[in-house]
Amino acid sequence: MTKEFLKVFGIVVRDQVIMKNSVHVSGIGTFKAVHHNQKHEKRADGKTVMLPPKDSIEFTAEGKG
Amino acid sequence: MHIDHEKFLELLVDASGIEKEKVEKQLNELQEEIKQAIADGEAYEIEGFGILSGLGNNTLFIPSKELEIEINFKYVGMEPIEIEGEVIEPKEEYVDPFEELQSVDDSKEGNRFTDLIEESEEEEKSKDDPLIFGVSLDNAETEEEAPGPDKWGIDAHKEDTGVDKLFSSLMGDQDEPATEEKTESEPESSEPEESEFKLEIPEEESGSSLDDELAQLMSDDSPGSEAAENDESIESVFESDFEDPFQEDDNEVAPEEDEEKEIESETDEEPETTSETEPESEAEPEPEPEPEPEPEGEPEPEPEPEVEEESGVEELATSTAEEDEDFDDPFASIDEDDEEEDLDLSGLEEKEVIPVITNISSDLEKKEPEAVKEKKPKKAKSSGSQSASVWLWMILILFVLVGATVGLAYFSVINIPGITPQVATSQPIQQPVQAIPPVETPQAEEETPSPEQTSEEQTPPPVTTQQEQESVAEVPIQTNAAVPVDQSIYGLMGVTSAAANDGYTIVIYSLSVEENALAKQRELSANGYRALVTPINSSQYGTLWRVSLGQFETLVDAAIAGENLEGAFKDNYFIKKITN
Numbered sequence: 001m002t003k004e005f006l007k008v009f010g011i012v013v014r015d016q017v018i019m020k021n022s023v024h025v026s027g028i029g030t031f032k033a034v035h036h037n038q039k040h041e042k043r044a045d046g047k048t049v050m051l052p053p054k055d056s057i058e059f060t061a062e063g064k065g
Numbered sequence: 066m067h068i069d070h071e072k073f074l075e076l077l078v079d080a081s082g083i084e085k086e087k088v089e090k091q092l093n094e095l096q097e098e099i100k101q102a103i104a105d106g107e108a109y110e111i112e113g114f115g116i117l118s119g120l121g122n123n124t125l126f127i128p129s130k131e132l133e134i135e136i137n138f139k140y141v142g143m144e145p146i147e148i149e150g151e152v153i154e155p156k157e158e159y160v161d162p163f164e165e166l167q168s169v170d171d172s173k174e175g176n177r178f179t180d181l182i183e184e185s186e187e188e189e190k191s192k193d194d195p196l197i198f199g200v201s202l203d204n205a206e207t208e209e210e211a212p213g214p215d216k217w218g219i220d221a222h223k224e225d226t227g228v229d230k231l232f233s234s235l236m237g238d239q240d241e242p243a244t245e246e247k248t249e250s251e252p253e254s255s256e257p258e259e260s261e262f263k264l265e266i267p268e269e270e271s272g273s274s275l276d277d278e279l280a281q282l283m284s285d286d287s288p289g290s291e292a293a294e295n296d297e298s299i300e301s302v303f304e305s306d307f308e309d310p311f312q313e314d315d316n317e318v319a320p321e322e323d324e325e326k327e328i329e330s331e332t333d334e335e336p337e338t339t340s341e342t343e344p345e346s347e348a349e350p351e352p353e354p355e356p357e358p359e360p361e362g363e364p365e366p367e368p369e370p371e372v373e374e375e376s377g378v379e380e381l382a383t384s385t386a387e388e389d390e391d392f393d394d395p396f397a398s399i400d401e402d403d404e405e406e407d408l409d410l411s412g413l414e415e416k417e418v419i420p421v422i423t424n425i426s427s428d429l430e431k432k433e434p435e436a437v438k439e440k441k442p443k444k445a446k447s448s449g450s451q452s453a454s455v456w457l458w459m460i461l462i463l464f465v466l467v468g469a470t471v472g473l474a475y476f477s478v479i480n481i482p483g484i485t486p487q488v489a490t491s492q493p494i495q496q497p498v499q500a501i502p503p504v505e506t507p508q509a510e511e512e513t514p515s516p517e518q519t520s521e522e523q524t525p526p527p528v529t530t531q532q533e534q535e536s537v538a539e540v541p542i543q544t545n546a547a548v549p550v551d552q553s554i555y556g557l558m559g560v561t562s563a564a565a566n567d568g569y570t571i572v573i574y575s576l577s578v579e580e581n582a583l584a585k586q587r588e589l590s591a592n593g594y595r596a597l598v599t600p601i602n603s604s605q606y607g608t609l610w611r612v613s614l615g616q617f618e619t620l621v622d623a624a625i626a627g628e629n630l631e632g633a634f635k636d637n638y639f640i641k642k643i644t645n
Contacts (some may be wrong), residue, residue, distance in 0.1 A: 005088070007112070008077060009077065009092075010114030012073070013133055015370065018136055022068065023068045025092075028099060040625075048147070049148065050146045051145050054137050056137075059126030059265075
């Protein structure tokens with residue numbers, strides 16, 4: 001297994017997740033993008049902050065489905 | 066869309082250029098290494114991608130910072146905003162449309178974007194279905210099932226008012242015959258429907274006067290006769306509930322008639338009265354007592370007030386008839402129905418009834434004209450409210466037009482000073498710009514650029530990554546590919562032109578590594594797109610590299626092109642000005 005392969009592996013998974021596709025890698029699991037809506041958060045100092053929306057990557061191990 | 070293992074292998078083969086067997090072998094090695102590491106309680110890191118580690122029986126994936134940023138390319142630069150005061154959290158849960166699409170796609174294999182189109186079409190159809198011809202079927206059903214009191218007041222109250230009217234008119238004795246007399250006495254003045262409708266107005270007065278009359282009658286009658294009447298009426302009550310109220314008229318007139326009939330029997334006038342009463346029920350018996358009691362000298366207060374009432378009714382009827390001659394009476398049908406019911410039940414009115422019930426009915430009778438009176442002004446106002454509603458609609462349309470104009474001006478479709486944002490019409494900033502030698506570009510082209518290129522880009526100095534990070538202006542990195550002479554300045558396909566950097570572009574990637582961005586640019590250029598790579602500075606993430614497609618003169622052009630993009634980028638892009 002080469003470094004080049006690992007790099008390509010990362011790029012392919014990333015591109016598909018950016019396109020909102022879920023990627024299943026046999027023996028490892030499934031990578032999937034999850035959207036989080038913007039939300040208000042009250043901090044300890046009493047200030048209310050609106051957090052921007054964001055996407056995160058979610059991993060589900062194989063067999064944990 | 067779900068990428069399964071086979072498809073993932075194909076993508077790896079395409080991206081790496083390695084044979085499938087080797088890719089599969091390396092992937093299996095990676096899989097074994099990860100499993101081994103997790104089994105040993107260690108974490109396995111893939112550089113630039115993330116860390117896989119075991120926690121109990123679960124396997125966790127911690128994405129690398131680069132991957133997190135690149136996934137969030139749409140929201141790069143959006144910082145948390147401090148809000149003053151209490152803010153109510155919106156209750157509605159946001160539903161990610163992509164999740165739904167993804168879940169749908171998970172079950173299906175095939176082109177994701179054709180599925181999306183089909184789904185959106187289905188959704189549109191399902192939305193349109195209930196609104197056939199602009200009328201909601203649901204509303205129509207509800208309207209049919211439960212007509213509102215305002216809109217369908219006539220129908221809704223038809224039965225109730227009919228019943229009330231029936232009872233009140235029958236129990237209110239004097240009034241109904243009076244109306245019938247009117248219709249008989251004035252057949253030429255107006256239609257029976259209208260006259261009857263109008264004659265309902267003075268019922269309140271006549272009702273009250275009738276109560277007085279009834280009280281007088283009750284006081285005048287001897288207790289013995291009253292008791293006899295009560296006995297008879299009680300019997301009739303037990304016979305049937307509905308018969309009682311109809312006998313009021315006779316009950317009230319009975320004491321008079323008994324006396325009168327005795328007198329009439331002497332004068333042999335009875336045959337005439339019977340012949341008159343037979344065809345038209347009890348409407349006739351009333352006028353007879355009027356002329357007769359006077360010669361006999363019997364004190365009867367009734368006839369005079371009746372004449373006054375009738376004259377008053379006539380006046381009101383004629384006045385209302387004049388007012389409503391042109392008006393289509395919506396209650397005509399109701400009145401017709403009532404009249405029919407009255408006529409049907411007229412035969413029953415000859416029976417006697419308890420006077421006490423008459424009082425109750427007179428109360429009911431009083432309420433009814435009020436309802437009629439309340440309805441009348443609404444009709445009069447309807448024309449005024451219509452004109453007001455027309456004005457409201459005109460104002461609303463005016464607002465919409467103004468809003469649309471401002472919107473068009475804001476998006477630079479039309480130019481209105483003060484509203485249209487100032488577009489940098491001057492020459493775009495031409496700092497750019499490091500020449501990234503494309504793989505295919507021969508060295509000779511760089512040495513002898515086309516005349517256009519020489520005029521537009523005068524020996525762009527190579528800019529290092531460090532300099533790009535420091536640069537404030539977001540300027541795309543220009544390729545050295547020669548712009549064809551016949552190529553239009555703006556467009557989606559072709560070669561990027563520095564002259565078109567004052568326009569808009571469709572951003573499809575924001576990558577944290579320049580090399581990856583440039584690789585994407587080369588790939589897109591090879592597919593014929595005008596691919597731009599623009600460095601942007603983010604205080605949160607450092608320098609990011611935006612890969613975008615096309616150069617468009619206006620935002621609208623870019624939006625149209627975005628809609629027509631190929632499946633891979635559709636619905637996953639944003640439009641931005643090329644240079645800020």
